[in-house]
Amino acid sequence: MITLLIYSLLLCILGVGAAVAYFFLSITKYAGPPAGSPDGDVSVQVLVLGDIGRSPRMTYHALSIAKHGGKVKLIGYLETSPHPDVVNNPNITIIPLPNPPRRPPSIPFLLFAPFKVLYQTLHLTRLLTHTLAPSQWLLVQNPPSIPTLAIAGLACRLRNTKFIIDWHNYGWTILAGTRGRAHPLVALSKLYECFLGRLGDLHLTVTHAMARQLRNPPYSIAQPMLAVHDRPAAIFQPLSPSNPSARAEILARVIPDSARDLLPSLVAGTTRLLVSSTSWTPDEDFSLLLDALVSYASSPTTTPILAIITGKGPQQAHYLSQIAALASSGRLPPSRVRIETAFLPFADYAALLAAADLGVCLHMSSSGVDLPMKVVDMFGAGLPVAAFEGYESFGELVKEGVNGRGFKTAGELVEVLGRLFGEGGGEELEGLRRGAVMEGGRRWDEEWHSKVGMVLGVR
Template identity: 35%
Template sequence: MAASCVAVLVMAASLLLLLLVLWKRWRRGRADWHVIIVVLGDVGRSPRMQYHALSFVKSGFSVTLMGFCNSRPYDELLQNNRIQIVSLTELPKLAVGPHIFQYGVKVVFQSVYLLWKLMCREPAAYIFLQVNVKPPGLPAIAVCWLVGCLCASKLVIDWHNYGYSIMGLVHGSSHPLVLLAKWYEKLCGRLSHLNLCVTNSMREDLAQNWGIKAVTVYDKPASFFKETPLGLQHRLFMKLSCTYSAFKACSEPLDPDTERSAFTERDPQSGVVTHLRERPALLVSSTSWTEDEDFSILLAALEKFEQLILDGESLPSLVCVITGKGPLKEYYRGLIGQKHFQHIQVCTPWLEAEDYPLLLGSADLGVCLHKSSSGLDLPMKVVDMFGCCLPVCAVNFQCLHELVKHDENGLVFEGPEELAAQLQMLFSAFPDPTGKLSQFRQNLRESEQLRWDESWKQTVLPLVMDT
């Protein structure tokens, strides 16, 4: 009896799927200018895929953007009536059974769930998939390929990183699950109609070791990443000073009508904003607070910088703002609290989306701790910093040279001692307009970087239309 019920359910499900496929084929005419973008991760923390969505819309497409909605996406996406955001739910693991069983059940259910969500959408000419997340994101390649076959959609994979390499950070590179994930990615990655990737190093690796031909599409800053005018800097600092003490003025102005932050003040009569003469230097680091971004490097460098000041070196005090959220944030906040810095203030806010580019455009120096699990992807946060003409000190890894040019637009370091020495050198005569920091900023201004929209039209759009 039970077997008969199961057989009936399987037949009913198969018939329903067949009818859904036929219905979508019948509606195929509406699909030519529709794209489904799949992010098996947090949409709000996937700027590249948000940029893809906006670029498709500007080129005449309608877009369905599917992913986890844990963080707020850009307002431009939310306000565009040609972009539909479909929230996905990450299914929890079972609380019983061996770990491998829990993991397997979650992957199966996540795959079926994604299949159902995709089949219920409007038919699309292209399914655009981000690949850089650990399972349950990995099964998305096979699921998207299957839906593409059923609905005559072309699969485009944008390789940000390898999912198996991220798994390897937790389980080790020789773990059976990691090896299985690597085999799966290599096999299913060849099923796509078009492959994009973020670096030339990844393109070469995909070709040599995976048999996949990809096109490099470098991350580029969006147009809203730019230097922040002094008046907007002051408004941002005053806004942040209401919540974070690091932005509050150290002393009250003589005129009670004068607005003063830790960095700027506004004259009540003329409305003119100026930098304070003895202002601290503003250092910004954006991090995901994960194992592949070792925050202890920055913390150790700040300790050495503090000691230099205590030893009498002519250096400014620092306000170090570390943005982002992630699993290790509270752990490191506890370590920061134990340091009792006298000349350094560390602030760890979660900024509103519109305030983040303003902060980067107001800062004096950026620090990047991104190392990459595969060594083949580049940090988007540095791209954003460069868009704001913000020089960067970045920890070195395999392909960083494709973005950061040492001693030209920033500096590359190996550990806390080297980073501390770089901070000492860059801030030794702060805010000297002829110093190394100003030279790096001027180099960035003169580089006339291509913005995302222009780059996308030149590279991605022709590839998609020819696929």
């Protein structure tokens, strides 16, 4: 009952935000219809209620619009450095959102959430209805859906702006991963997202499976919808066969100092380089990879592995302590498997993928119909993958035996590692690499312009 009351308060806050929007609109000098730039170019506001630097798909949207002559206002948090091409593009203006206050550990999430939403609602409302001039299009990432869909949808209706929702996943299924699907908060979030999701004039999805779901109940979206698969950016490139020394040069630059002693064996191929990018959150079960590596290390005949794990997240410290304990106990001997962590600049991360032997993806789709961007990047760099396969849309990206291998358990992952890194596995691994290069050949701008660009009317 308390949860329902708190969440009802949250929804009331959104109602207050709507009233505030009407107020600001009534006094703003920007109450007229949207217009393009003075020279007639398309104008688009791109909104992500998250860190711009860690929102690659929205970054790529902005870059593609700008590349084809559109004027972009890219709105979001500046927690990490945005892509350099965004910063240096004269057609893109970054509009930073103020970071909401952090939740004190002593205050429960359910008590703090309404105040965070109120803070976001007030700032978004003022920005979208008062501070910024109207644009022809407003492109919004979902999730998060609260309060983004309500405020953006209202602003678009009031300012005669076309509303595009880019569905990356569902907010309510992500919440269900931590609260359980039976939780009343999840039920209310689902109702909110399904209802307000229909406000979009155009819907983009990351998979065909997601588009099919959104057409049917409980979403029942009737507006135009395009499946726009994630594609790698130009920075992700496979190694050139014409430059045989490139891999050694990359490894010398990006390998952590604590693993420098492995450089000769990495270059020679007697130690295999495994890379995994993780957000260190519950929806990516790192214990799967950790258990698999412990099992792999128990055999004295397997090829040694250096595993580099990139990314930041809330569970990182927890797993790092586990890794240290396993190494000190002898269950993860450094002579068999060594695990290092890194948080690399964008260019170095792309180079690391190109130089690695295998990528591992632990993404577990909360909705069953999204896809991990990290695998797209790996394919762009020509890196084959071993990926968790327990969701419907998996086959839209990873083709079993062509560009990667799937697994559902740590035991299955051990089998994949043993086969690909074992005696005679080199030929299969090279075949998967060729498949990865082929899959990564179609790039983002080609995918984007043939679908989204045609709708927006950019050149």
